[in-house]
Amino acid sequence: MKQIYEGKTKKVFLNEKGNLVLYFKDEVTGTGEDIDPGGNEVVGEIPEKGLSSLAVTKYFFDMLKEKGIPTHFIDASPEEGYMEVQQCEALGLEVICRVKAYGSFLRRYPEFTQNKELEHLNYLVEVTVKDDERGDPLINDEALIKLGILNNEELDSMKEITKSVAKIIETELNDKGLDLIDFKLEFGRVKDGKIIIIDEISGDSMRVFKDDKTVTQKELVEYLLK
Amino acid sequence: MKQIYEGKTKKVFLNEKGNLVLYFKDEVTGTGEDIDPGGNEVVGEIPEKGLSSLAVTKYFFDMLKEKGIPTHFIDASPEEGYMEVQQCEALGLEVICRVKAYGSFLRRYPEFTQNKELEHLNYLVEVTVKDDERGDPLINDEALIKLGILNNEELDSMKEITKSVAKIIETELNDKGLDLIDFKLEFGRVKDGKIIIIDEISGDSMRVFKDDKTVTQKELVEYLLK
Numbered sequence: 231m232k233q234i235y236e237g238k239t240k241k242v243f244l245n246e247k248g249n250l251v252l253y254f255k256d257e258v259t260g261t262g263e264d265i266d267p268g269g270n271e272v273v274g275e276i277p278e279k280g281l282s283s284l285a286v287t288k289y290f291f292d293m294l295k296e297k298g299i300p301t302h303f304i305d306a307s308p309e310e311g312y313m314e315v316q317q318c319e320a321l322g323l324e325v326i327c328r329v330k331a332y333g334s335f336l337r338r339y340p341e342f343t344q345n346k347e348l349e350h351l352n353y354l355v356e357v358t359v360k361d362d363e364r365g366d367p368l369i370n371d372e373a374l375i376k377l378g379i380l381n382n383e384e385l386d387s388m389k390e391i392t393k394s395v396a397k398i399i400e401t402e403l404n405d406k407g408l409d410l411i412d413f414k415l416e417f418g419r420v421k422d423g424k425i426i427i428i429d430e431i432s433g434d435s436m437r438v439f440k441d442d443k444t445v446t447q448k449e450l451v452e453y454l455l456k
Numbered sequence: 457m458k459q460i461y462e463g464k465t466k467k468v469f470l471n472e473k474g475n476l477v478l479y480f481k482d483e484v485t486g487t488g489e490d491i492d493p494g495g496n497e498v499v500g501e502i503p504e505k506g507l508s509s510l511a512v513t514k515y516f517f518d519m520l521k522e523k524g525i526p527t528h529f530i531d532a533s534p535e536e537g538y539m540e541v542q543q544c545e546a547l548g549l550e551v552i553c554r555v556k557a558y559g560s561f562l563r564r565y566p567e568f569t570q571n572k573e574l575e576h577l578n579y580l581v582e583v584t585v586k587d588d589e590r591g592d593p594l595i596n597d598e599a600l601i602k603l604g605i606l607n608n609e610e611l612d613s614m615k616e617i618t619k620s621v622a623k624i625i626e627t628e629l630n631d632k633g634l635d636l637i638d639f640k641l642e643f644g645r646v647k648d649g650k651i652i653i654i655d656e657i658s659g660d661s662m663r664v665f666k667d668d669k670t671v672t673q674k675e676l677v678e679y680l681l682k
Contacts, residue, residue, distance in 0.1 A: 322567065322568075335599075338585075338590065338593045339585055339593065339595065339599070339603065340587075340590075341548065341585070341587065342548075342585070342603045342604075342605055343603065346603075351602050352602060354598050354599060354602050355598055356596055356598070356599065357596070359564075359565055359567070359568065361566075361567065364564065367564045367565065367594075368593075368594045368595075368596065369565065369594075370582055370583070370594065370596045370597065371596065371597060372580050372581055372582070373561075373565070373580060373582065376577050376578060376580050377565065377568045377569065377572075378568075379568055
């Protein structure tokens with residue numbers, strides 16, 4: 231297999247079937263010295279964190295498959311640390327779903343979010359351009375369309391999928407006594423008008439609370455898989 | 457008359473009829489040392505700049521009135537440097553209409569705007585929260601609604617008014633051999649569901665080119681009023 235890319239948290243290979251094979255690294259992202267799934271820098275390494283991310287991702291991708299939500303997932307071996315996925319054209323966006331008001335959303339609009347910390351936002355979707363250097367700038371619907379990043383059908387589908395996933399993850403976490411605050415998804419285009427979830431769904435891409443305290447990636451694995 | 461507010465470019469008084477009276481100052485806004493209507497700092501003072509802004513604002517508000525577009529404008533005396541306007545609740549937003557791709561829009565999404573400088577964007581509307589400290593952060597439609605800043609009817613109306621104004625100003629400037637690049641509007645709420653344009657429409661709130669070179673406020677007055 232040929233390595234074709236190395237990102238902050240994954241190595242990507244191409245296999246003989248023409249599918250991608252993702253190896254999950256132990257690097258964790260954050261801001262400054264703090265671990266924060268929303269952060270853009272690598273701030274350290276946690277042993278077996280890659281395996282945890284992969285196990286949780288497999289857990290959720292299996293669940294979404296069952297519910298008919300399209301993802302790039304084909305197969306995964308958490309023991310061997312890899313996931314096989316369908317190739318597609320990444321849109322270059324991060325789609326954030328804010329289930330409850332927290333973090334950068336409160337900091338960005340302090341005047342309009344007073345006393346709204348942890349208020350349910352009914353699955354508010356924000357789209358950002360994946361661009362570490364510029365801190366993943368927000369982009370609105372009109373700009374997405376006018377710049378030809380998505381057509382209307384794809385944009386509607388992307389938002390609808392995101393909200394459906396939000397409800398599925400929220401219900402699942404609630405069942406385990408956990409609280410979903412926000413998460414991000416990435417999307418790719420399979421063909422014009424048809425988009426699917428790519429990348430991962432793990433503690434690395436979501437903020438989960440238990441009794442108002444952050445649940446770590448490792449704790450999340452315990453709650454979901456043990 | 458009682459002064460009730462002093463902003464970067466205006467002083468605001470309340471008159472005996474319960475209307476606001478705006479005095480236009482000679483301060484110009486910019487970024488760093490450059491004059492830039494999109495900038496948030498006061499970078500200097502230009503003699504009679506206040507009068508120029510007011511004259512252009514009156515020119516456009518009169519034109520919008522004729523076309524049935526609602527603004528706070530009641531009357532103005534460019535000679536005495538003031539404008540009388542209707543009181544209303546400011547939404548605290550800046551609505552930017554990008555007629556052609558330029559400036560911060562290109563810088564914000566470099567990957568998706570290559571070779572698109574000055575491409576017509578068909579009156580793309582972006583809404584930001586008026587917040588100098590945070591550089592007027594962009595806000596998307598869902599967040600505007602979920603945070604209760606606007607209802608759906610007001611949001612649609614705000615965008616529709618903005619696009620109408622864009623076409624009116626663009627046509628007017630084209631007639632004078634000028635090119636409208638982008639501009640900003642502010643809005644206020646008169647009553648639930650009914651919003652109107654407030655503040656000003658002048659060289660201070662729009663970027664105008666002639667033969668690919670920036671037209672100054674003073675030049676704009678010459679082109680429009682002489």
